[in-house]
Amino acid sequence: MSLVRSASTVLAKELRIELRTHDLTNTIFFFVLMIAGLFSFAFSPTAAESRRILPGLVWMAFFFAGTLMLQLCFVREQTNDTLAALRLAPIDPFAILLGKILANFAFLAATEIIFVPIFSVFYNVSVGEVIGRLLLVLFLGTFGLAVVGTVFSAMAAQARMRELLLPLLLLPVLAPVLIAGVEATGELLAAGHSVGQMWVSMLAGFDVIFTTATWLLSGYLVEE
Amino acid sequence: MMLGKAAWNLAWWAVAIGLGFAGYAIFFIAPRELTMGSIQRIFYFHAATGISAYLCFFLSFLASIGYLASRQPRWDWMAVSTAEVGLAFDTVVLITGPIWAKPVWGTWWVWDARLTLAFIVELLYIAYLLLRRLSTEMDRRGMISAVFGIFAFLDVPLAYFSVRWWRTEHPGPVIAGGPNSGLDPRMWHVFAFTWLALLALMILMIRDRYRLEAMRQTVSEWKAEEELGVEMAEGKEVTQ
Amino acid sequence: MRLCGESDGDAGAGFSEVLLTVERNAQSALGVAFERVEKRYGGLFALRRVSLRIEPGEFVALFGPNGSGKTTLLRMAALLVRPSAGRVYHPGAENLSSEAVRRQIGLVGHKTLAYDELSARENLIFFARLYGLENPAERAEEALSAVGLGKRAGDAASTFSRGMRQRLAIARALVTEPRLLLFDEPATGLDRQGREWLDETFQTLHRSGATLVISTHDEALAALAGRSVWLQGGRMIRDSAGEPAPLAPEARS
Numbered sequence: 001m002s003l004v005r006s007a008s009t010v011l012a013k014e015l016r017i018e019l020r021t022h023d024l025t026n027t028i029f030f031f032v033l034m035i036a037g038l039f040s041f042a043f044s045p046t047a048a049e050s051r052r053i054l055p056g057l058v059w060m061a062f063f064f065a066g067t068l069m070l071q072l073c074f075v076r077e078q079t080n081d082t083l084a085a086l087r088l089a090p091i092d093p094f095a096i097l098l099g100k101i102l103a104n105f106a107f108l109a110a111t112e113i114i115f116v117p118i119f120s121v122f123y124n125v126s127v128g129e130v131i132g133r134l135l136l137v138l139f140l141g142t143f144g145l146a147v148v149g150t151v152f153s154a155m156a157a158q159a160r161m162r163e164l165l166l167p168l169l170l171l172p173v174l175a176p177v178l179i180a181g182v183e184a185t186g187e188l189l190a191a192g193h194s195v196g197q198m199w200v201s202m203l204a205g206f207d208v209i210f211t212t213a214t215w216l217l218s219g220y221l222v223e224e
Numbered sequence: 225m226m227l228g229k230a231a232w233n234l235a236w237w238a239v240a241i242g243l244g245f246a247g248y249a250i251f252f253i254a255p256r257e258l259t260m261g262s263i264q265r266i267f268y269f270h271a272a273t274g275i276s277a278y279l280c281f282f283l284s285f286l287a288s289i290g291y292l293a294s295r296q297p298r299w300d301w302m303a304v305s306t307a308e309v310g311l312a313f314d315t316v317v318l319i320t321g322p323i324w325a326k327p328v329w330g331t332w333w334v335w336d337a338r339l340t341l342a343f344i345v346e347l348l349y350i351a352y353l354l355l356r357r358l359s360t361e362m363d364r365r366g367m368i369s370a371v372f373g374i375f376a377f378l379d380v381p382l383a384y385f386s387v388r389w390w391r392t393e394h395p396g397p398v399i400a401g402g403p404n405s406g407l408d409p410r411m412w413h414v415f416a417f418t419w420l421a422l423l424a425l426m427i428l429m430i431r432d433r434y435r436l437e438a439m440r441q442t443v444s445e446w447k448a449e450e451e452l453g454v455e456m457a458e459g460k461e462v463t464q
Numbered sequence: 465m466r467l468c469g470e471s472d473g474d475a476g477a478g479f480s481e482v483l484l485t486v487e488r489n490a491q492s493a494l495g496v497a498f499e500r501v502e503k504r505y506g507g508l509f510a511l512r513r514v515s516l517r518i519e520p521g522e523f524v525a526l527f528g529p530n531g532s533g534k535t536t537l538l539r540m541a542a543l544l545v546r547p548s549a550g551r552v553y554h555p556g557a558e559n560l561s562s563e564a565v566r567r568q569i570g571l572v573g574h575k576t577l578a579y580d581e582l583s584a585r586e587n588l589i590f591f592a593r594l595y596g597l598e599n600p601a602e603r604a605e606e607a608l609s610a611v612g613l614g615k616r617a618g619d620a621a622s623t624f625s626r627g628m629r630q631r632l633a634i635a636r637a638l639v640t641e642p643r644l645l646l647f648d649e650p651a652t653g654l655d656r657q658g659r660e661w662l663d664e665t666f667q668t669l670h671r672s673g674a675t676l677v678i679s680t681h682d683e684a685l686a687a688l689a690g691r692s693v694w695l696q697g698g699r700m701i702r703d704s705a706g707e708p709a710p711l712a713p714e715a716r717s
Contacts, residue, residue, distance in 0.1 A: 172347035
């Protein structure tokens with residue numbers, strides 16, 4: 001069975017479960033909403049300050065929300081030992097990870113589409129003209145988060161204190177994504193039309209490097 | 225590992241003397257730098273430790289690949305030993321950095337590219353050690369820490385470029401920069417000597433740490449054997 | 465055949481259909497062999513130098529106290545766990561790729577290996593799809609009625625009782641029509657009726673030619689199985705088939 005078919009079977013399963021329970025999407029939706037509000041209370045920024053801190057705020061909010069969501073990704077598969085069921089199947093182990101990566105990406109991307117306008121209103125920063133490029137930048141960074149996060153979720157699932165461990169593993173590795181994402185978003189919001197080529201290629205490079213690494217190492221990741 | 229115990233002790237003494245001489249050379253042989261003054265002398269130690277730290281992480285990366293390819297525990301021991309020693313060296317970089325920065329830049333900490341990189345790398349390898357500590361299943365621990373070791377090292381160049389584009393206040397490439405950069409030959413010699421002494425220290429530390437890990441493994445095997453022996457001696461019946 | 469403890473009318477028909485397909489494959493059923501296999505978790509041995517050859521079509525009961533290595537042995541046979549030393553292979557599948565071997569192994573574990581959030585039917589369709597089978601929906605229905613879950617097929621697995629979960633676990637393993645079936649303490653939590661149903665299922669599967677390896681505490685199963693193997697502390701301490709020569713199925717009484 002081809003990688004694409006088995007990965008999309010896994011993806012469809014993830015989406016079906018999520019559409020039924022809404023556990024993950026509810027969690028990240030509420031979390032990001034909460035951050036959007038609390039941050040304003042904590043710093044009560046002026047209009048100029050908003051423009052400056054908003055990129056960092058958006059990225060941090062989605063990073064932490066993603067970390068929160070990803071903890072459940074493989075823990076869920078342990079409840080009934082379904083990870084073993086997936087591994088029993090005659091499919092490429094990368095298909096299991098890829099299906100989950102795409103599902104996690106989809107959940108986060110959907111939240112971002114909803115929240116970009118909300119942030120824009122809350123912090124009084126207009127994003128109308130740059131919305132396409134802004135989402136492109138966000139999606140590139142989010143894909144990196146989904147790849148590395150899914151892999152680390154598989155790692156942390158069997159460790160002690162996995163709830164604490166995942167952010168500790170994930171956030172340092174994501175430092176380049178955070179820097180590049182925040183800088184690119186900042187340029188879009190300030191200058192308006194252009195975004196630095198190097199930041200976009202940094203985000204894309206991160207995605208390519210870690211997707212390749214995941215593909216090469218997937219056999220070890222799902223082993224027990 | 226072929227050397228006897230005495231030879232290793234001798235090696236430790238030699239490294240101690242070498243480092244002592246490096247300290248002497250840094251203060252009394254190397255010339256005083258023009259703009260920064262004596263504080264520049266910390267460069268020998270700071271830069272040499274930094275290079276050694278990244279070398280350690282690179283070795284850890286190779287050992288992780290070795291473990292995945294061969295599944296031999298000794299590669300796992302090598303990966304953790306090099307990562308731990310690298311972390312120790314990186315910590316020294318993070319301590320000497322601010323000492324140098326304070327008189328030169330006026331503040332202890334500056335989010336300068338290379339200091340930030342050293343900081344990110346410190347976080348990455350602390351995370352690596354935490355993952356090992358919190359992993360419960362030993363076989364799996366080797367596997368996932370090897371994967372994390374590979375991911376962490378792949379992240380280093382990305383982090384390097386992102387912080388470099390982000391901001392750079394570091395003294396430009398001194399050693400192999402443009403025509404007017406470059407070290408005085410005496411500085412070169414002192415730097416090379418310091419680095420060699422630190423390299424020897426690094427190798428000895430890795431070797432000791434590796435032996436410790438190997439011994440831990442042996443002890444845990446003995447314990448398991450003993451437990452099983454007790455169980456068998458008690459003649460526990462087969463539950464059917 | 466009649467399934468004990470089930471009033472589900474369509475149960476019998478569905479089951480024989482599944483069995484027919486299992487039977488079709490039976491000529492080339494899959495065994496499993498362990499050659500001086502070891503498994504260590506850190507310093508702890510789960511298995512030590514276990515050598516065991518189970519021929520295609522055999523019905524083997526695996527006995528041993530908790531922690532004796534039964535689960536590790538079964539998961540190793542299912543290619544879920546790699547041996548730290550030694551070799552695992554599958555007699556009757558010498559020329560098959562590892563993917564093709566996987567396709568023919570079914571495992572019923574301690575847990576259901578099915579998603580609580582999905583219905584029984586959705587679970588089976590998902591796994592049938594994952595195995596690249598044709599008509600996943602039909603297969604799911606067949607397997608569900610075979611274990612007597614036909615009427616609850618649309619309900620979420622989380623609403624099932626212990627016994628029904630066990631039936632779902634078995635249906636999940638059978639939906640892909642495996643030729644080597646591994647059961648890990650399948651009777652745990654089942655009532656007497658459930659156990660009778662289980663014994664009958666084993667016999668039917670055995671008659672259809674599939675290889676069965678069942679770990680259990682239930683001594684009664686030794687009577688059903690043609691061969692019994694005892695494990696303790698990760699070692700194989702007894703094999704009713706006599707060591708070391710493996711017996712061909714027809715040589716056993």
